[in-house]
Amino acid sequence: MTTEAQAHAQHPNYVKIWAILVVLLIVSVLGSMTHIRDVVLIAAFGVAIVKAYLVAKNFMHVNVEKRWVPYLLIVCLLFVAILFAGVAPDVMKHSGLHWTNPSATQPADSGAAAKHE
């Protein structure tokens, strides 16, 4: 791991990274115009993950920070993943084998009704 002084001395070409980020933004917008489901998903979320990585690595310098900092951030992301895994089955599925969850569909129905009023 580099020292504090070394890390601060190693400023990459930020304008070049910004240009890459803008190109990726254009790719995501153009990809969304194809209306092909897989292309849209990759253009939207695949590109977003790459953009977030570039910002975290080059602008926030996570890669040259003390090692426990990225670990801390990853642990927080894992908490979010646990939340998703614990709650998503009840929210994403409204019925299954021998069970239904009518209250889950009601907000969607009322939302759709309010929209057309």
Place this chain on the structure above:
Amino acid sequence: MSASAAKPIANTRSGTGIPTARLITWWVIASEIVIFGGLLAAYIMHRIGHPDWAESASHTLTWAGAFNTFVLLTSSLFAVLAHQAADAHDGPKAAKLLRLTVLGGFVFLIVKGFEWTADIREGFVLSSGGFWSFYYTLTGLHGLHVVAGMIIMLVIAADAAKNQELQRVECIGLYWHFVDIVWIFLFPLLYIAR
């Protein structure tokens, strides 16, 4: 007594190997990950559970979201260039770049204001359905973070212009980049996925 000696011990020590100000910033970002992550996770699971929300999402203005993404990416560039200037002990240049970053945040908020106005005029308000509840909550909370960042950045820029407290430039930059990353995910979730 010198200015640095007058500071509380908590502001000057770095028991973790990271300056205290930056350490606190990372903790703030860690807690923000859980806040925004929880909201985004809730939105994603509801969106998958309710495919009919795609119709609501089709009313958001992709061009406005894309322009705002460009604005925030550019403001992040200014923020990191301010950090670079602060590292070179060029406070006035860092202050100028921080103020340009604030200008980016201001443009972002103006565009967001136009968007919200157009949505509300079309009849899409917070209570118009699940999608719009999440839309206004997510973009509103993000907007509040943008406002907070702008205010703090102006305070830091005022000190930086006098070559004071330059270590703060990096900290506010970290926060701003995080706000940028949140928007990087909000853009496809609210504007592209339909």
